[in-house]
Amino acid sequence: MKDRIYLDYAATAPVLPEVVDAMLPFFMSCYGNPSGIHGTGREARKGIEQARRQTAAALGAESSEILFTSGGSESDNLAVQGTAYALRDRGNHLITSKIEHPAVLNTCRWLEKQGFQVTYLPVDSYGMIDPEAVRNAIRPETILVSIMTANNEIGTVEPVAEIGEICGDCGVLFHTDAVQAIGAMELQADKIHADLISLSAHKFHGPKGTGALYIRKGTRIETLIHGGSQERGLRAGTENTAGIVGMGKAIEIAENTRTENVRKTVELRDLLIREILNRIPGAVLNGHPDRRLPNNCHFSFPGVESEALLLRLDLAGIAASGGSACTSGSMEPSHVLQAIGLQPERLGSSIRLTLGRETTREEILQTVQALTEIVADLRSMRNL
Numbered sequence: 001m002k003d004r005i006y007l008d009y010a011a012t013a014p015v016l017p018e019v020v021d022a023m024l025p026f027f028m029s030c031y032g033n034p035s036g037i038h039g040t041g042r043e044a045r046k047g048i049e050q051a052r053r054q055t056a057a058a059l060g061a062e063s064s065e066i067l068f069t070s071g072g073s074e075s076d077n078l079a080v081q082g083t084a085y086a087l088r089d090r091g092n093h094l095i096t097s098k099i100e101h102p103a104v105l106n107t108c109r110w111l112e113k114q115g116f117q118v119t120y121l122p123v124d125s126y127g128m129i130d131p132e133a134v135r136n137a138i139r140p141e142t143i144l145v146s147i148m149t150a151n152n153e154i155g156t157v158e159p160v161a162e163i164g165e166i167c168g169d170c171g172v173l174f175h176t177d178a179v180q181a182i183g184a185m186e187l188q189a190d191k192i193h194a195d196l197i198s199l200s201a202h203k204f205h206g207p208k209g210t211g212a213l214y215i216r217k218g219t220r221i222e223t224l225i226h227g228g229s230q231e232r233g234l235r236a237g238t239e240n241t242a243g244i245v246g247m248g249k250a251i252e253i254a255e256n257t258r259t260e261n262v263r264k265t266v267e268l269r270d271l272l273i274r275e276i277l278n279r280i281p282g283a284v285l286n287g288h289p290d291r292r293l294p295n296n297c298h299f300s301f302p303g304v305e306s307e308a309l310l311l312r313l314d315l316a317g318i319a320a321s322g323g324s325a326c327t328s329g330s331m332e333p334s335h336v337l338q339a340i341g342l343q344p345e346r347l348g349s350s351i352r353l354t355l356g357r358e359t360t361r362e363e364i365l366q367t368v369q370a371l372t373e374i375v376a377d378l379r380s381m382r383n384l
């Protein structure tokens, strides 16, 4: 597998061996139901509560403020729908942006059908949301603002601390989808004034199908999954014990190694950006030049089709992405690239390359070489 170059870490990351080791006992010896009062159940419960402390620590939160879910999508759904329904008596207006993940956007669209009103804020050409636009959009009936910490396609990091402060001043709840941000930057719930924060384990080398929602103490929220009293009655169903334990271990490692990992990743990312812009005529970087995720590169290569480029890269053993796993394959132009105002030529010729802790300098240089040749080749075929 290692002869392939994986540059799609924003889509998912491999589970770390230490994480697998931490999970294994919870499939076999500690198989008990965490709700059981016997020893086997108590062991499973202990594993979950340790993961809750590890997850809380990463956000500077209390354990009681962490709720485990099936991933980023469920966390986003619970945050947006759960607060909308709980606060319906106070108002029916929500604010979000045009570049959110579909888990937030489509939840908002669904809420519109249920009688809620939603403002979708525009972004500038870098994908930045203006905090003052958030302030101006807040009305007396606004109950929630949901703005992502960092965008999964173009990597732009949003001014969430400023937005959170405005929400606090106005008495409006603030949710942020931090799925791409955790492990890439410091993320303290208090510092960004967030009431709700979505996380997903598989984006930081934990298992797929496990996530968490930070819910600030005292926040009113309605449950989406009814049944038993697991997760303080907010999410019924026997816990995914091994997955939760894996998430706890993965977030602890992500935090303990963050500074060093970010330093190394930024260096390689900047090398990739510099080399591509220098060597491939007409290449343009999408997203913000500085306020971007340490591992994100997103380029347009006018005159080349994204799909063709991705297929050729795959043949060359390089895994890249058309922008987001959730929209590629559908051939729909990305809502994020449309929101930053990319013209069709740049929109249809863009790819995302996202680095991770296993990425090496050698892989970056090989990728630059392969890209340079493939782009030139595809362009010459078009001009025949």
Ligand SMILES: *Cc1c(COP(=O)(O)O)cnc(C)c1O
Pocket: 010, 070, 071, 072, 073, 074, 076, 101, 103, 148, 150, 151, 152, 177, 178, 179, 180, 200, 201, 202, 203, 209, 210, 211
């Ligand atoms: C991946 C991703 C999600 C969805 O997380 P899942 O665990 O795959 O459901 C949500 N938001 C963002 C920003 C993401 O990158």
